[in-house]
Amino acid sequence: MEKKIALLGMGTVGSGVLNILKENKDLLLNSTDELLTITHILVSDLNKTRTVDLSGIQVTDNIEDIKNAEIDLVVEVMGGLQDTKTHLLYFLEQGIPVVSANKDMLAEYIDELEHTALNNKTTILYEGAVAGGIPIIHSLTHSLNANRISKVMGILNGTTNFMLTQMADKGLEYEDVLKIAQDMGYAEADPSADVLGLDAARKTLLLARLAFKKRFKMSDLDVIGIDKVDKIDIVHGKKANMTLKLLGVVEDKSSSYHLSVAPIFVDNTHQLSNVKNEKNAVFVEGNAIGQAMFYGPGAGSYETASAVVSDMINTFNLSSKKTILPEEFGEVDQSKEQSDYYFRFSDSIESVKEVLKDYEYKLIDETDKVFIVKSISSKVYEDIQEELQVKASYQVIGAGQDGVAGTN
Numbered sequence: 081m082e083k084k085i086a087l088l089g090m091g092t093v094g095s096g097v098l099n100i101l102k103e104n105k106d107l108l109l110n111s112t113d114e115l116l117t118i119t120h121i122l123v124s125d126l127n128k129t130r131t132v133d134l135s136g137i138q139v140t141d142n143i144e145d146i147k148n149a150e151i152d153l154v155v156e157v158m159g160g161l162q163d164t165k166t167h168l169l170y171f172l173e174q175g176i177p178v179v180s181a182n183k184d185m186l187a188e189y190i191d192e193l194e195h196t197a198l199n200n201k202t203t204i205l206y207e208g209a210v211a212g213g214i215p216i217i218h219s220l221t222h223s224l225n226a227n228r229i230s231k232v233m234g235i236l237n238g239t240t241n242f243m244l245t246q247m248a249d250k251g252l253e254y255e256d257v258l259k260i261a262q263d264m265g266y267a268e269a270d271p272s273a274d275v276l277g278l279d280a281a282r283k284t285l286l287l288a289r290l291a292f293k294k295r296f297k298m299s300d301l302d303v304i305g306i307d308k309v310d311k312i313d314i315v316h317g318k319k320a321n322m323t324l325k326l327l328g329v330v331e332d333k334s335s336s337y338h339l340s341v342a343p344i345f346v347d348n349t350h351q352l353s354n355v356k357n358e359k360n361a362v363f364v365e366g367n368a369i370g371q372a373m374f375y376g377p378g379a380g381s382y383e384t385a386s387a388v389v390s391d392m393i394n395t396f397n398l399s400s401k402k403t404i405l406p407e408e409f410g411e412v413d414q415s416k417e418q419s420d421y422y423f424r425f426s427d428s429i430e431s432v433k434e435v436l437k438d439y440e441y442k443l444i445d446e447t448d449k450v451f452i453v454k455s456i457s458s459k460v461y462e463d464i465q466e467e468l469q470v471k472a473s474y475q476v477i478g479a480g481q482d483g484v485a486g487t488n
């Protein structure tokens with residue numbers, strides 16, 4: 081049976097969706113009984129030259145054309161917040177399913193959108209919104225649902241991972257490498273969402289909601305981006321066999337939850353340290369599966385569209401209607417864990433050693449006064465910050481006992 085689909089947006093991801101539907105047409109016919117047909121496309125500029133074949137499709141810049149048409153599915157890959165949410169609510173209220181890759185909007189409005197879908201006996205799927213092509217949303221919802229999830233930790237932003245990798249491996253400067261990430265199409269239209277950690281934070285929130293079945297607000301997250309990262313710390317980390325990664329971390333601490341995004345030094349024996357450039361990875365800890373890691377492309381046209389088209393198929397193929405949605409907000413406790421910490425100080429080496437004399441530490445560089453202080457509590461971390469002039473500090477996580485993936 082033919083399913084008529086409206087595609088809202090025909091940029092990087094939207095073009096990927098059109099290309100996959102065309103190039104994998106035979107395969108899709110074997111994956112689903114439905115014939116997925118794009119009948120309408122919404123864009124903002126009708127005069128733009130398009131490289132994809134649009135024959136038989138009504139391209140419009142007026143959402144009313146789509147609201148007035150007979151549509152079986154709306155696929156939103158245009159971005160935007162409030163207006164986009166209003167459009168999607170309209171379709172869901174009509175019982176029309178929605179697929180979206182718009183993590184900015186979903187992080188704010190997922191509860192309202194999913195409730196509206198539920199009340200109208202339809203669905204909203206969003207695999208493309210977190211970690212691009214990696215099937216982490218489906219995995220948490222349908223494949224790891226026998227687990228009590230205790231932790232999810234991941235490299236969730238391709239732009240910043242690309243930047244940190246290039247700064248470490250090629251010694252490139254922050255500004256130069258940001259420009260390359262923009263040219264490669266990894267960065268958001270406004271790349272500050274990437275470098276300030278907000279994009280990763282939005283994805284982290286969506287993962288926490290699925291992992292713990294609780295609601296969270298963006299203000300619940302402690303967010304530090306990579307905008308203050310100095311290349312000198314990347315170089316010193318390298319000497320100590322560590323790699324700086326922007327990690328989204330959510331953890332169940334029994335009566336509360338920890339949610340954060342921050343640059344963290346990862347020991348080079350940890351699998352996350354080898355996730356390079358625009359690649360993403362999500363590490364999940366569950367009480368039945370133990371540890372599992374998902375790796376793949378975090379951004380890109382075909383890569384993200386792979387997840388979007390999969391949602392399009394699953395909308396009709398799977399019984400994916402949710403009946404239980406998170407209602408309560410999760411209690412958040414952001415106090416720091418006992419952990420190793422990297423510090424670069426501006427005090428004299430003697431003063432630093434005097435303050436650190438009661439703790440186990442490793443001196444990484446005498447000239448730049450770089451130390452790794454072992455297994456300190458949140459209180460000691462704060463005391464060191466108060467007593468000494470700290471130029472840079474990062475949490476350090478290492479290999480687990482199995483040498484695969486773990487934290488100290």
Ligand SMILES: NC(=O)C1=CN([C@@H]2O[C@H](COP(=O)(O)OP(=O)(O)OC[C@H]3O[C@@H](n4cnc5c(N)ncnc54)[C@H](OP(=O)(O)O)[C@@H]3O)[C@@H](O)[C@H]2O)C=CC1
Pocket residue numbers: 088089090091092093094122123124125126128141156157158159160181182183184208209212265266269378379380381384
């Ligand atoms: N790029 C990526 O790798 C990833 C992107 N995403 C998300 O997917 C969504 C799309 O991203 P991407 O494809 O990169 O974005 P682009 O900027 O490449 O494309 C956006 C598309 O939406 C259209 N559009 C934007 N605003 C409006 C509007 N108000 N009315 C009508 N049409 C509009 C644009 O029209 P026109 O062509 O006329 O300019 C364009 O076709 C975003 O939410 C993004 O965060 C998620 C994962 C990865």
Ligand SMILES: N[C@@H](CC=O)C(=O)O
Pocket residue numbers: 209211212236237238239240266267268274279378379380
């Ligand atoms: N700007 C984002 C794109 C995908 O979500 C990123 O760099 O990861």
